[in-house]
Amino acid sequence: MTSARKQRLAGSAARSGQARKRLGRLQSAGVIRDAATALFLKNGYLGTSMDEIAAAAGVSKQTVYTHFADKERLFTELVLGNTEVVEEFGQTITHLLVETDDLANSLRELARRYLNSVIKPQVLLLRRLVIGEAERFPELARIYYERVPERVLAALASSFEGLGARGLLRFDDPLLAAGHFVALVLWIPLDRAMFIPDSGNLDVPESERLADLGVRVFLAAYGRDGA
Amino acid sequence: MTSARKQRLAGSAARSGQARKRLGRLQSAGVIRDAATALFLKNGYLGTSMDEIAAAAGVSKQTVYTHFADKERLFTELVLGNTEVVEEFGQTITHLLVETDDLANSLRELARRYLNSVIKPQVLLLRRLVIGEAERFPELARIYYERVPERVLAALASSFEGLGARGLLRFDDPLLAAGHFVALVLWIPLDRAMFIPDSGNLDVPESERLADLGVRVFLAAYGRDGA
Numbered sequence: 001m002t003s004a005r006k007q008r009l010a011g012s013a014a015r016s017g018q019a020r021k022r023l024g025r026l027q028s029a030g031v032i033r034d035a036a037t038a039l040f041l042k043n044g045y046l047g048t049s050m051d052e053i054a055a056a057a058g059v060s061k062q063t064v065y066t067h068f069a070d071k072e073r074l075f076t077e078l079v080l081g082n083t084e085v086v087e088e089f090g091q092t093i094t095h096l097l098v099e100t101d102d103l104a105n106s107l108r109e110l111a112r113r114y115l116n117s118v119i120k121p122q123v124l125l126l127r128r129l130v131i132g133e134a135e136r137f138p139e140l141a142r143i144y145y146e147r148v149p150e151r152v153l154a155a156l157a158s159s160f161e162g163l164g165a166r167g168l169l170r171f172d173d174p175l176l177a178a179g180h181f182v183a184l185v186l187w188i189p190l191d192r193a194m195f196i197p198d199s200g201n202l203d204v205p206e207s208e209r210l211a212d213l214g215v216r217v218f219l220a221a222y223g224r225d226g227a
Numbered sequence: 228m229t230s231a232r233k234q235r236l237a238g239s240a241a242r243s244g245q246a247r248k249r250l251g252r253l254q255s256a257g258v259i260r261d262a263a264t265a266l267f268l269k270n271g272y273l274g275t276s277m278d279e280i281a282a283a284a285g286v287s288k289q290t291v292y293t294h295f296a297d298k299e300r301l302f303t304e305l306v307l308g309n310t311e312v313v314e315e316f317g318q319t320i321t322h323l324l325v326e327t328d329d330l331a332n333s334l335r336e337l338a339r340r341y342l343n344s345v346i347k348p349q350v351l352l353l354r355r356l357v358i359g360e361a362e363r364f365p366e367l368a369r370i371y372y373e374r375v376p377e378r379v380l381a382a383l384a385s386s387f388e389g390l391g392a393r394g395l396l397r398f399d400d401p402l403l404a405a406g407h408f409v410a411l412v413l414w415i416p417l418d419r420a421m422f423i424p425d426s427g428n429l430d431v432p433e434s435e436r437l438a439d440l441g442v443r444v445f446l447a448a449y450g451r452d453g454a
Contacts, residue, residue, distance in 0.1 A: 046273040131421045132359015145422035179415040187410030195372035220448035
C-alpha cells in the first residue's frame with residue numbers, strides 16, 4: 001500500500017469515526033427529545049426534572065446537558081419543533097381552495113381535515129401545556145400562537161381573498177372571515193377537549209357533522225348567495 | 228345579681244366568645260383563600276406550596292391545614308368557588324332574550340356582555356390554570372367545564388328555543404346553534420388571549436366590533452330572514 005493510499009484510508013476512517021460520533025450525538029439528542037416531550041406533556045414543565053429526562057432517555061444527566069443547555073431551552077425547542085406540521089396544512093388550504101369548482105364541498109373537506117389535525121391527543125396535550133405555561137413562558141406561548149393558529153388564519157385569509165376575487169365569497173375583512181371559519185369549525189369540540197382530555201377523540205361521524213355544520217353557517221354569511 | 232342572671236350572662240359571653248372565634252375562623256379562611264388564589268393563578272398548582280400560602284396569608288401553616296385538609300382540596304375549592312358568576316350570566320341571557328322585540332340588538336348586547344365577562348385577566352388566568360392542570364386534575368377540569376362553558380351553552384340553547392317558537396330563529400338543534408353563537412362571539416379574542424396574556428385587555432371599540440360581527444354571521448345563518 002502506498003503511503004498516499006494509507007493516508008487516504010486513515011483520513012477516511014477518521015472521517016467515518018467522526019460521522020459515527022455525529023450520528024451517535026444526533027441519535028442521543030433524538031432519544032432525549034422524545035423522552036422529554038413525553039414527560040413534559042404528561043407532567044408539565046415544573047413537574048419534569050432533567051434527572052427524569054435523563055433516566056427516561058437512558059443517558060446520563062451530563063449527556064442531556066451536552067445537548068441542551070438547560071430545561072428551559074429544551075422545553076422551548078420541543079414546543080416549537082412541533083409547529084412544522086402547520087406549514088403543510090397551509091399548503092393543504094391553498095391546494096383545496098385555489099381552483100375549486102365546488103366551494104361548499106372544498107370547504108367541508110378542509111374543515112374536516114382541520115378538525116382531524118387539531119382534535120387529537122398529542123396536539124391537545126401540547127396546546128394545554130403551552131396555554132398552562134403562558135404566564136411562565138409568555139414569549140414561547142406568543143411564538144407558538146404566531147406559528148400555529150395565526151399562520152392557519154393567514155393562509156385561510158389569503159385563500160379567501162382569491163375566492164372573493166372570483167366572486168365565490170363576499171366579505172369586507174378576509175382575516176375576520178378566516179377567524180369565523182376557524183371558530184365555527186373548531187370551537188365546539190376544541191373548547192370541550194381543552195377541559196376534558198377524554199373527549200379528545202371524536203368519532204368520525206360526529207367530527208364530520210360538526211365540520212359540515214360549521215361550513216353551512218359560514219357560507220350562509222359569506223357565501224355568494226347566502227347558501 | 229341573681230345566680231340565674233349570672234348564668235345567663237356567662238352563657239351569653241361564652242356564645243359571643245364562640246361567635247368571635249367563628250368569625251375569626253371565617254376571616255382567616257377568607258385570607259387564606261385570597262392568598263392561595265393569587266399564588267395558584269400566578270405560579271400554577273405545582274409552583275405553589277402550602278408554606279408560601281401560609282406566608283402570604285400571614286398565618287401559620289398549621290392554620291392553613293386547619294381550614295383545608297391539603298393543597299389539592301384547597302385548589303379544588305378555589306377553582307369551583309369562582310364559578311358562581313355563571314349563574315348570574317344565565318339570568319342575563321334569559322332577561323335579554325326572553326321578550327326581546329329587537330333580536331339583533333338584544334343579541335349584540337348579549338354578545339358584548341359575554342365577551343366582557345370572559346376576556347378579562349382574572350377569568351383568563353383561571354381558564355389557563357384549569358386547562359393547564361386538566362391532565363393532573365381531570366375531574367376538576369370536567370366539573371369546571373360543566374359549570375362554566377356548558378352552563379352558558381344550556382342557558383343560551385334554552386332561550387334560543389323560545390325564540391325559535393316565536394319564529395325569530397330557525398334551527399334544527401338549539402344546542403348546536405348556541406355553540407355556534409359562542410364560537411362566533413368568543414373564539415377570535417379568546418384563542419389569542421389564551422396564548423398571549425397581554426392581549427387579555429380588549430379595548431371597548433374592538434370588543435364591540437367583534438361581538439357585533441359575530442352576531443351578524445350568526446343571524447345570517449339562524450335569523451328568520453337570513454339577516
